[in-house]
Amino acid sequence: MEWLTPVKPGFGGFDEPYERANVVFVGVPLDITSSYRSGYRFGPARIREASANLETYLMAAGLDVFERLNISDLGDLEVTPTDLKATGERILRTVQRIKGDEKMPVLLGGEHTLTYFATQAFDDVFVVQLDAHRDLRDEYLGDKICHATVMRRVLDFLPPERLVQVGVRSCSKEEAEFAREAKILAYSSEQVIDDASRIIAEVRKLVGKARVYLTIDLDVLDPAFAPGVATPE
Template sequence: MGSNGKKEDNVPELTHLFYLPTLPDAHSTYSESRYVIFGVPFDNTSSYRKGSRMAPDSIRYAYNNLESFDPWYNVNFPDIPICDLGNLEVGEDAEEVIHTVEQVGSRLYMDGKIPIMLGGEHSLTSGMVRNIPNANMVIIDAHSDFRDTYMGSKFNHACITRRCLEILGKGRIFSVGTRSTSKEERESGIMDEVSFYSARYVKKHGIEVVLDQIKESISGPVYFSIDMDGFDPSFAPGVGTPEPYGLSDTDVRTLINGLGKKIISFDIVEMTPVYDNGNTSMLAAKLIQDFIGSREGIVE
């Protein structure tokens, strides 16, 4: 099983922003690392079931029950240079927290790291995306999240796809698993600037078809964001806004495996441990291994 990572850290410009614990298998210092994990325990704009602020530590706890060797990828994760900075100290204001995430992401990208952010709510993703305006983006999500504002805020978790479109531009975002949208969003006039692949489309045509279509449409790096409600609730019951008829665990793993070499940044958001039976935390933990394994190992 994994053991707790070392606490050495050679990035004093960031250490004052974080507190530990750390992910098992994260044995490297910041300077040695290729992958850098950090948690952002923020859920102030959550509109249904709050609690995603507790997810980073719940994911780490579940990860401790995974084997450190994965035969699917033939990867021994303690051999990979992974650092966990701990959790970001956050305040109450979403715009301020997103700005802090942007600052953290800027430093990580500048240092050539591959960030793995553990949310928290989905609004946090825009802070990371602001640093990579020339990237493509793949989102796993039950919701289109395309409102311009929600509950009086442009920084609400229900607006994240709209905010990322403003950063990345038309034709650069691919959202998979969609099965919930509002009339307001449909009438925005710009929803077609994002490629939405509904869960129904995935079930009808197969995830391999979706993967091929995405790969044909992108060039350059990919930001991969997983809202855990993109999964069917039978796979991930512990989420803030569950929606029936979702994606399977292997659907999402297929996308990660197929795009892994192109992914330069990865996040897992909107997991709510207080509604979980343990399955959601474990799936989220395994997704971290899938992402790193897809880049470091051999996927057949």
């Protein structure tokens, strides 16, 4: 596949041939629009490194997930540091190819901006966003497409009722007003702590059998446990 650099070992050390895989990992070391700390580009490598030590057996479910999943890791997508548009086009086309081959794409970031490009590959999808921030600014520091505007740009082509934000604990006045007017469903970090089971049940009921694009920004975690993110909150 174009624009990809193989990485060994892949996620979890699992490396099925692409043709046999039903889940396909791609690293996206995107690090272009950071406004506080840079370092997003190291994310894919660090995630793969940590994945080598993960147990794959889920005690609560009584199964080993990798007995059901065939995983292929295609390596890292080529990023042009001075051209977000060109990089975004590669992200979109790569996800379209994987989806078109009836496989599940899993992207390892990289900055959150990649979500804007990747979600364009899907029709009739719910986006479930785990994030400390709402990312709903219309522009930030003169940029219309960046880590602080990514979900606002997603809503340029996705109805607001198709976005669910979980774990938010910070936003600007502009974002709060936009979210209120658009009636975007959101759960704060306090609500998650108080009653996570209820929130999971409500989101599952809302989504039903529709496709879900799950996007996780690591700053959703308490900075006491994940202090090394680009924009800790």
